Amino acid sequence: LATSASAFAPSAKSAAIETRLHETPGKINHKIDLDSPKVATQEKLGAGDKKVYCRCWQSGTFPLCDGSHMKHNEATGDNVGPLIVSVAKAE
Amino acid sequence: LATSASAFAPSAKSAAIETRLHETPGKINHKIDLDSPKVATQEKLGAGDKKVYCRCWQSGTFPLCDGSHMKHNEATGDNVGPLIVSVAKAE
Numbered sequence: 001l002a003t004s005a006s007a008f009a010p011s012a013k014s015a016a017i018e019t020r021l022h023e024t025p026g027k028i029n030h031k032i033d034l035d036s037p038k039v040a041t042q043e044k045l046g047a048g049d050k051k052v053y054c055r056c057w058q059s060g061t062f063p064l065c066d067g068s069h070m071k072h073n074e075a076t077g078d079n080v081g082p083l084i085v086s087v088a089k090a091e
Numbered sequence: 092l093a094t095s096a097s098a099f100a101p102s103a104k105s106a107a108i109e110t111r112l113h114e115t116p117g118k119i120n121h122k123i124d125l126d127s128p129k130v131a132t133q134e135k136l137g138a139g140d141k142k143v144y145c146r147c148w149q150s151g152t153f154p155l156c157d158g159s160h161m162k163h164n165e166a167t168g169d170n171v172g173p174l175i176v177s178v179a180k181a182e
């Protein structure tokens with residue numbers, strides 16, 4: 001009976017799977033240095049620099065942001081965006 | 092017949108769902124400023140600063156990294172890590 005019920009409720013099951021996909025923390029990097037054990041990035045900045053860094057792991061110019069977070073947010077309902085770092089000019 | 096086959100192959104179906112969870116890009120932020128339309132962070136640094144910024148969206152000290160990426164990587168098989176920004180000391 002349990003399997004019959006399951007077989008007759010495909011939409012409920014699909015909804016549950018969608019919920020898991022959107023709410024369960026899973027891999028977030030599907031693209032950047034996948035062979036690396038951990039992608040930690042070291043950046044050195046100087047006076048007057050301003051950089052926009054990716055935090056969505058989808059950028060084609062990683063570690064910099066190329067705007068790909070917008071497509072990611074639209075596709076998934078996410079709300080992620082970049083880190084913008086600016087360094088004061090030399091006095 | 093199709094529904095019967097499905098009912099008798101639960102492990103194959105579970106495997107397919109696991110694959111989707113690990114390979115389909117989904118929401119990556121389940122925690123930080125969820126009411127915000129987009130979490131973009133502005134940071135101003137000065138000479139001699141060194142900061143470690145979170146890119147896993149799990150940090151308790153976001154936008155800074157608190158090491159939570161390690162637990163995330165272990166749980167999901169991911170390989171993400173922080174962005175480390177250092178600014179040269181004033182000359």
Ligand code: FES
Nearest residue numbers: 054055056065068
């Ligand atoms: S492209 Fe990843 S945050 Fe903008």
Ligand code: FES
Nearest residue numbers: 145146147156159
């Ligand atoms: S806690 Fe998120 S990258 Fe370290």
